[in-house]
Amino acid sequence: MIRIENLVKHYGDVKAVRSINFEVKDGEILGFLGANGAGKSTTLKVITGYLSPTAGNVYVNDLNILEHSLEIRKQIGYLAELNPQYLDMRVFDLLEFTAQIRGIEGKKFRNALTRVIEQCGLSGILHKTVAECSKGFRQRVGLATAILHDPQILIMDEPVSGLDPNQIVEIRQLIKELGKEKLVIISSHILQEIEATVDRIIIIHEGEIIANGTSQELMASFHGQTELTLEIQGTTAESIAALKDAAPEISIEKQVVEGDRTILSLEYDKGVDPRIAIFNHAVKSKWTLLEMSTKKAQLEDIFHKLTIRGGSDA
Amino acid sequence: MHNIKILFLKELKSYFNSPMAYIFLILFAIFTGYFFTNTFFLINQSDMRSLFGIVPLIYLFFIPAVTMSLIAKENSSGTMEIISTLPIKDSEFVIGKFLAATTLIIIGLGFTLIHFFTLLAVGTNIDLGAVLCGYIGLILVGAFYASIGTFTSSLTDNQVVAFIIAITIVLVFFLLDKLLFFMPSGLGGLLQFISVDYHLSNISRGVIDSRNLIYFGSMIAIFLLTTMRNLEMRKWR
Numbered sequence: 001m002i003r004i005e006n007l008v009k010h011y012g013d014v015k016a017v018r019s020i021n022f023e024v025k026d027g028e029i030l031g032f033l034g035a036n037g038a039g040k041s042t043t044l045k046v047i048t049g050y051l052s053p054t055a056g057n058v059y060v061n062d063l064n065i066l067e068h069s070l071e072i073r074k075q076i077g078y079l080a081e082l083n084p085q086y087l088d089m090r091v092f093d094l095l096e097f098t099a100q101i102r103g104i105e106g107k108k109f110r111n112a113l114t115r116v117i118e119q120c121g122l123s124g125i126l127h128k129t130v131a132e133c134s135k136g137f138r139q140r141v142g143l144a145t146a147i148l149h150d151p152q153i154l155i156m157d158e159p160v161s162g163l164d165p166n167q168i169v170e171i172r173q174l175i176k177e178l179g180k181e182k183l184v185i186i187s188s189h190i191l192q193e194i195e196a197t198v199d200r201i202i203i204i205h206e207g208e209i210i211a212n213g214t215s216q217e218l219m220a221s222f223h224g225q226t227e228l229t230l231e232i233q234g235t236t237a238e239s240i241a242a243l244k245d246a247a248p249e250i251s252i253e254k255q256v257v258e259g260d261r262t263i264l265s266l267e268y269d270k271g272v273d274p275r276i277a278i279f280n281h282a283v284k285s286k287w288t289l290l291e292m293s294t295k296k297a298q299l300e301d302i303f304h305k306l307t308i309r310g311g312s313d314a
Numbered sequence: 315m316h317n318i319k320i321l322f323l324k325e326l327k328s329y330f331n332s333p334m335a336y337i338f339l340i341l342f343a344i345f346t347g348y349f350f351t352n353t354f355f356l357i358n359q360s361d362m363r364s365l366f367g368i369v370p371l372i373y374l375f376f377i378p379a380v381t382m383s384l385i386a387k388e389n390s391s392g393t394m395e396i397i398s399t400l401p402i403k404d405s406e407f408v409i410g411k412f413l414a415a416t417t418l419i420i421i422g423l424g425f426t427l428i429h430f431f432t433l434l435a436v437g438t439n440i441d442l443g444a445v446l447c448g449y450i451g452l453i454l455v456g457a458f459y460a461s462i463g464t465f466t467s468s469l470t471d472n473q474v475v476a477f478i479i480a481i482t483i484v485l486v487f488f489l490l491d492k493l494l495f496f497m498p499s500g501l502g503g504l505l506q507f508i509s510v511d512y513h514l515s516n517i518s519r520g521v522i523d524s525r526n527l528i529y530f531g532s533m534i535a536i537f538l539l540t541t542m543r544n545l546e547m548r549k550w551r
Contacts, residue, residue, distance in 0.1 A: 011551065019377075048399040050550040073401040080399070084392030088331045100320045101400050 001025055001087035002047060002153065004184065007056035009042050016042040018207035026152065029179035031198030032187040035307050039207040040187040041081050042159050047185075048078045051131075054278050060153065072103070077151035081158050081187075090193055091122060091141055094130060095148060095169035100147040116144040119174060136167040143171070147178065154184045160193050172197050191303050223230040227253075228275070229230070231291035232266040232282065240264070246281035247274035261290065317402050321410025322417075324471050325384070329418055338380055342422040345372050347461045350429050365429055366448040371508070372397065373419075373459050376490060378480035380418055381463025384411045384471045385541070389471035408538055412457075414466045419456040423449065442450035444520045451517035454530040455510055459484050468541045 002024045003069035011174055017039040024030045034040045045051040047202060049069045058065040060072045086094060095116070099109045101264040117123050120140040125133055130141060139159065146154060159175065160168045175197050178184060194201070203211040204219075211218055228250070240262070243252070249272045264288045268274055275292065282289045329335040349368040357364070388394040397407060461479075466480040467473075490509035497505055506512050513526040523547060 050395050050398050050549070051410070070401050070403065073399055076399070078396075078399045080392070080395045086328070086393055086397060087391070088328060088398075093327075097320065097324050098400070101317060101402060103316075143346060 001059075001060075001061055001184070003057075003059040003272070004043070004047070005057045005059075007043065007046060007058060008054045009051065010054045011048060016207055017046075019069060020204070020207070020209055022202055024183055025133060026183050027179075027181060028182040028200060029175070029186065029198045031194040031201040031301060032185055032204065033194065033201055034187075034204035036189050038204045038307070040088055040189075040204055040206075041157050044078075044155055044185065044187060048076055048155055049095055050072050050080075054104060054160060060126070062078060074149075075151065075152055077146035079139075079142050079146045079154075079156040079159055083139055085130045085138060085142060089169075090127055090129050091127045091133070094141065095126075095144060098145045098148050104149060108182060112148050112150070115150075116148055118178075119147065120144040121170075134182050134301045136163055139167070139171065140161060140198070152182055154178060154182050156184070156186045156190070158187055161188070161190075161276065168193065205301060210306050225267045227295045228266040228268065228278075229291065229293050229295075230262075230266065230278070230289070232262050232264065233260055233288040233290060235262045235285070235287055239281075242285065243281050246284075247277040250278075253257050270306075297305070317406040318410045318413070320327075321402070321407060322413045323409050325414030326417060329380075329414065333366070334380070334383070335418055337360075338376060338418065338421055342372065342376055343425040346426050347429070350413060350426070354429075354432075358475055362430065362433060362445055362448060363518070365426060366452065369423075369426070369452050369486065370455055370514065373456060374484055375479065376416075376422075376464070377419060377456065377459040378463050378477045378484060381415045381460055381467055381480060382463055382477040384415060384468065385467040385545075386471055386476045388471045390473070398545075400462065404542045406546065408464060408468075412534075412538055414459040415463065416453075416457045419460060420453055423452055423456070441520070444518070447520045447522060449515045450517050454527075455514055458487075458510065458530055458533050458537075462487075465537040465541045465544070468528040468544045481528045 004020055004022050007017055007020040008015075009239050020039075020043060032040050032044070042051065046053050046065065049065060049072060052066065061075060065072060065073055077242065089097070095111070095113060099105065099112060104112050116136060117126070120143050122137075122140060122144055125137055125141075130138060143156075143159070146156070156175070163171065172193075175184060175186060179197070179199075186194050195290070200214050201211070201218060202209055240252075240255070243264075244252070247268075250266045250268045252264060253267050254263075256263045260292065266278075275294075278292070279289070281287075328428060345383060346365060349372075350362075350365045353364050365418065385394075431486070432444060462483050463476075463480045466483065470476050487510045490505055491511035494502055494506060494509075507529070513529045516523060516526050522548040
């Protein structure tokens with residue numbers, strides 16, 4: 001379990017993290033979302049012991065990060081942002097070095113090695129130097145060193161950034177697999193990258209948490225509008241004006257006439273459904289309805305609006 | 315201790331995985347060989363004093379070059395984040411690195427043993443004690459300079475900057491004894507005690523005094539502890 005209480009981190013005058021509180025339970029995959037420079041990496045660096053907090057407390061399995069840093073580092077697997085590696089080392093040597101430092105030797109090391117080679121697909125590159133590996137393989141090597149000691153807590157800072165779509169799918173699958181029994185935190189600045197993988201999302205903006213919940217909860221608490229597009233034939237100015245009377249909850253945002261067709265863009269508040277009224281009005285006005293489609297607010301829109309405005313709707 | 319050994323071996327391997335170690339060893343052998351044999355047959359004496367005199371001067375440039383990458387490279391390549399999030403103490407990290415650099419220097423000194431064997435073959439009345447003490451002195455000075463280099467490498471992520479600062483500090487300790495003449499007389503004793511040459515020349519004469527050993531031991535400890543402190547400070551910046 002990770003518990004963060006009023007975490008503050010300043011770099012000189014720059015306030016990277018202002019005051020953050022959250023908790024992650026074992027077996028939970030948490031998505032840490034924010035624009036570049038929002039304070040995601042800084043928070044993760046504090047949890048992993050790379051940086052010390054300016055103020056506040058971080059507890060990992062009830063151990064304070066400042067008093068039990070070494071003990072906590074033993075329990076965490078960490079894949080850092082941009083995945084820095086010892087480029088001159090062979091992949092095998094790097095894994096062996098990590099294992100030795102983590103006290104995994106002899107038969108235990110052989111078992112761990114077999115496990116990570118299979119999980120991360122490293123069999124073909126063990127004797128290459130890290131510098132010789134492609135970016136995708138380097139990411140796998142980084143992940144392999146992070147999970148070599150089978151940690152209970154896995155923290156990954158932008159694990160899929162810069163990978164091609166196939167590699168992203170592979171890494172995502174692996175994270176899901178690992179997340180069944182571990183506490184996993186993944187950060188990203190792109191929502192789609194983690195939306196499918198995580199149990200819960202925290203959105204951070206300018207060093208503060210502005211949303212925290214499952215994707216359904218975030219969607220439900222977001223007071224967005226539903227967009228509705230109508231494509232109709234046989235309209236008159238009067239019948240369009242009368243639409244507003246038939247369905248008073250809508251607002252007509254845009255009206256485009258293309259030949260004999262009219263395309264209407266409507267908006268209405270979430271929670272009401274004026275589609276039946278619109279349909280009945282179309283029948284009454286003898287419209288030929290070619291299209292009626294809605295676009296609900298996506299999680300992406302929520303993220304976009306929250307991080308642009310900086311306000312909290314969730 | 316376990317972690318120090320692992321880090322030490324990793325660092326030593328990384329020296330030999332790059333051209334660094336080979337360039338250092340070959341150039342060190344060439345320079346020491348040139349300066350030793352240059353005068354050896356002229357002065358017609360069965361001792362290695364000329365070698366022991368020239369090595370500290372060669373150290374001046376070579377050791378900062380050996381140590382400049384130790385921590386600065388970890389900072390610049392981002393691997394510092396990897397190593398700092400592994401269960402390693404700062405002290406283990408620093409000592410492992412320092413020992414690797416010192417070992418490379420000792421291997422370099424090992425190459426100069428060829429001159430000792432030449433001396434054994436052609437010389438007479440060789441003072442083996444003085445030769446042994448000379449080598450002990452050179453190892454201590456090498457370790458001292460390596461601790462300075464380890465410290466300056468932790469100050470920056472730029473290896474060239476680490477190199478220049480290391481040379482400057484090493485130069486101060488190297489020259490202190492030679493500049494005593496210009497110093498106020500009250501400070502003379504203190505400055506002499508701080509200077510490397512004073513202690514090295516004592517040891518080279520064949521007298522290993524505890525004062526000299528304490529000097530080198532405490533100087534190395536001061537620079538390594540400052541390095542550890544510096545690494546700890548980085549987390550709070």
